[in-house]
Amino acid sequence: MNPVEKAARDSNVEKCVQCGKCTAGCPSGRQSRLRTRTLVQMAYQGEDVTGLPELWDCTTCYNCAERCPKGVNTVDTIILLRNLAVKKGNFPKIHLNAVENLYNTGNGFPLSPEVAQIRAIIGLDKEPHDVSTAPEELEKVKRIMDITGFLELVRGDRK
Amino acid sequence: MKLSLFPGCIAKNMYASIEKSTRFVFDRLGVELVDHRYTCCPAPGVFRGYDIDTWVTLGGRNLAEAEKDGLDVLTICNGCYGSLHGSNQILQEDIEKREEINEVLEQVGKRYNGGVEVLHFADVLSTMHDEIQEQKEFDLGLRLAVHYGCHYLRPSQHHESVNVENPHIVEDILELVGCESVDFKNRLSCCGAGGGVWSSDEEVALGVLQEKLAFMSEAEPEAILDICPFCHLQFDQGQKRLQKFSIPVLHLNQVLGMAFGERPKKLAIHTHLVSTREIEKKVKGLKKNL
Numbered sequence: 001m002n003p004v005e006k007a008a009r010d011s012n013v014e015k016c017v018q019c020g021k022c023t024a025g026c027p028s029g030r031q032s033r034l035r036t037r038t039l040v041q042m043a044y045q046g047e048d049v050t051g052l053p054e055l056w057d058c059t060t061c062y063n064c065a066e067r068c069p070k071g072v073n074t075v076d077t078i079i080l081l082r083n084l085a086v087k088k089g090n091f092p093k094i095h096l097n098a099v100e101n102l103y104n105t106g107n108g109f110p111l112s113p114e115v116a117q118i119r120a121i122i123g124l125d126k127e128p129h130d131v132s133t134a135p136e137e138l139e140k141v142k143r144i145m146d147i148t149g150f151l152e153l154v155r156g157d158r159k
Numbered sequence: 160m161k162l163s164l165f166p167g168c169i170a171k172n173m174y175a176s177i178e179k180s181t182r183f184v185f186d187r188l189g190v191e192l193v194d195h196r197y198t199c200c201p202a203p204g205v206f207r208g209y210d211i212d213t214w215v216t217l218g219g220r221n222l223a224e225a226e227k228d229g230l231d232v233l234t235i236c237n238g239c240y241g242s243l244h245g246s247n248q249i250l251q252e253d254i255e256k257r258e259e260i261n262e263v264l265e266q267v268g269k270r271y272n273g274g275v276e277v278l279h280f281a282d283v284l285s286t287m288h289d290e291i292q293e294q295k296e297f298d299l300g301l302r303l304a305v306h307y308g309c310h311y312l313r314p315s316q317h318h319e320s321v322n323v324e325n326p327h328i329v330e331d332i333l334e335l336v337g338c339e340s341v342d343f344k345n346r347l348s349c350c351g352a353g354g355g356v357w358s359s360d361e362e363v364a365l366g367v368l369q370e371k372l373a374f375m376s377e378a379e380p381e382a383i384l385d386i387c388p389f390c391h392l393q394f395d396q397g398q399k400r401l402q403k404f405s406i407p408v409l410h411l412n413q414v415l416g417m418a419f420g421e422r423p424k425k426l427a428i429h430t431h432l433v434s435t436r437e438i439e440k441k442v443k444g445l446k447k448n449l
Contacts, residue, residue, distance in 0.1 A: 027349045028356065031366030057363050059356045060204035061349035062313030066323070075314075082208035091209065094359045098205060106198035108205065109168040119175045122427040124182075128171040129194040137196045140267035144220060147263050148213040 011077040013044045015070040022064030022074050032057040036064050036074050043081060050085035056092055089156040099154050106131035106141050162278070163225040164192040165243065167236040168199050169388035174395075176427035177388050180416040181235050181280070183426065187419050188290045190283070192233065195224040200234075200242035203310060204354035207242070218246030219260045223271040231276040233283060235412065237387035238353070241310030243277040244317055279311060281386045281411065282320065285328050291335050296420035297445050298337020301438070303414070304380035304406070305329050305340045306371075306394070308387040309349050323347075329386060329411060336418035341378035345371065352393035361400070368397045372404045382407040382438055384414060395432045407435045417442050 022036040023029055029036065033054040042049050049055060055078065064074040085091070101110050111127065120126040131137045145151065164185075170177040185192050198217055199206070207214040221243060225232045234240040250257045251273040261270050284291065307326055315323040326347075330340045351357075351367025372394075375383060383406050385391045394408040408431060416426045423429065423439040 027351065027367045027370070028363055031363040032360065056359055057356060058354045059349050059351060059367065060354035061309040066313055066315060079208050083211055086209050092359060095209070095355055098358060099209065102199055102201060102206065107168040107172060108199040108202050109172050111172040115172055115175055118427065118430055122175060122179050122425070124175055124179055128166070129196070130171065131196050131198050134196045141198050141220070143267050144216055144263055145213060147266060148210065148216055150210055150213045153210055
């Protein structure tokens, strides 16, 4: 069994009856090429969907998973497929900024000087009490990501 | 009650007005909030989609910080709730996975034993109706379009205490401070920002948002009411990006803060992109007539 097929099976995908409730209730699908029903079918049949750009158009709203009459966890399937896509070197470069922010500051959205100023004016600590202002803790956070090989993984350098 | 506040990246670093009102409201309700050295939750639809192992390990590190002090975690963002609740569920139920994660955490001197509960602030507020009523200085009388946001409601097996098909937990709180929630089509739909779509595909993110805003605006609310800073960001920045609509956006804690008598300026709601001037004027008027 190839890894895509395995990921699909882990999410109950074999129970899919192709009714299409997932696609019908998908807010992203009305705006994008994302067709959850088709994606699930392709993944189940072992087709390589990890290069499809629409894999990244799911907002993870879970409408589809809630409405599925067969209990297929469609969103978790998409998340697993994204993980596989990244492992295969298909990480969309547009997301690299978020990863680098997380690695360098501990936050997906880092503090800007403007907001630091607002924080001070409204009586909050100018810089939040988190890892970004605790160098020793931030080093530990980086170490965790070094151990999981996160940066190499998304950059496609992982051996 | 004493809880560890998990403010999340956006309330800390982009909409500090939400962190401010959260601290104000919970202080007034007699809940002590403790700060810990947290990272991003990390975002469930974003970082979990890149690498589940890194996501759950960093989630475990966050939970370990609160566990050290024997505190449960208070989230004020649906993303943080979904993320930490999700990773906590894995770490509490899958002992093998927990040990695998702990092998990494122990290399930086940490460990998580599964002893923390992750709470959403709306659920905590729903147990404090009496305290909210005691703290209320006046009825705000605002007509609000309530946006629940996806990761509060779904997956529903993560949140069995809430009626996900027809929730009214937020409406019940708003009623305590004299606010009316307006009905609109597809009221439980997505804001369009999640899953990394906000940063990677603006057209899709704004398309989903526009659909929601169109239904909301038909009901002519005075403001949009959210319980999530990321949805808040999407509504506030998105209306500017769309160059359409100009409905003020308020987080539930901002509304409660005003009803508890704090001046809107002190809660910094004027730092939002969509003008909140009409709301500020109304609240000022109410305060004057006390």
